Amino acid sequence: MKEKSIELLNKAIADELAAVHQYMYFHFRCDDLGYDLLSNLFKRTAIEEMVHVEELAERVLFLKGEVEMKVAHDVQKIHDVRKMLEKAAEMESDSVRDYNIWANECSKNADSVSKKIFEALVEDEERHYDQYDTEIDNLTKFGDNYLALQSIERSKNIASGKPTE
Numbered sequence: 512m513k514e515k516s517i518e519l520l521n522k523a524i525a526d527e528l529a530a531v532h533q534y535m536y537f538h539f540r541c542d543d544l545g546y547d548l549l550s551n552l553f554k555r556t557a558i559e560e561m562v563h564v565e566e567l568a569e570r571v572l573f574l575k576g577e578v579e580m581k582v583a584h585d586v587q588k589i590h591d592v593r594k595m596l597e598k599a600a601e602m603e604s605d606s607v608r609d610y611n612i613w614a615n616e617c618s619k620n621a622d623s624v625s626k627k628i629f630e631a632l633v634e635d636e637e638r639h640y641d642q643y644d645t646e647i648d649n650l651t652k653f654g655d656n657y658l659a660l661q662s663i664e665r666s667k668n669i670a671s672g673k674p675t676e
Contacts, residue, residue, distance in 0.1 A: 512621060512622065513575075513620075514576075515617075517571055517576035517577075519613040519616060519629075520567050520570055521571060521576070521581075522583075522609075522613075523609075523610065523632070524564055524567045524568060524578065525582060526583045526606060526609070527560045527561075527564045527567065528580065529582045529583040529586075530557070531560045531561055532586050533587065533598070534556050534557035534560065535554070538550050538553035538557060540589075540590060541553060544658075544662070545662035546658055546662065549596075549661065563632060563635070566628060567628065570624065570625055570628055592658060593647065596643050596647045596650065599639075600643040600647065603637075603639045603640035604640055606632070606633075606636040607636045607640065610629045610636065613629050614626045614630050614633070
């Protein structure tokens with residue numbers, strides 16, 4: 512019973528760690544390109560995913576399990592902003608699907624606390640998905656002008672002595 516929950520919680524940790532790595536990579540790339548809005552979005556999401564890792568690990572430890580700090584997959588070296596956003600949306604969508612399934616699995620195993628953790632994660636991941644989907648829509652509507660405006664805004668902030676983050 513609790514072994515299955517520990518297994519699922521550790522799978523979620525691996526997914527969340529992979530997301531942290533991927534989003535930080537996207538953050539660095541967008542920051543280097545001067546796209547502050549997107550850079551900060553990726554960074555904030557990575558930090559939220561780190562909080563998820565902590566919540567999941569605490570539950571594993573409560574269940575007397577071993578926290579496995581494995582990463583589900585390697586970082587994909589994506590340089591195109593649209594492809595970054597599409598990858599992020601795909602990752603969030605996959606997490607929503609998996610966490611819904613895993614919440615139900617925990618419920619079947621009489622582990623309502625782990626079920627609630629997965630349900631809360633679904634809510635966060637759906638919000639992340641929506642943010643990335645909105646950015647994809649903005650790119651579609653405004654094209655490269657959308658990215659150019661972010662670079663111009665950074666230049667204005669630097670010239671006026673304002674912080675870029």
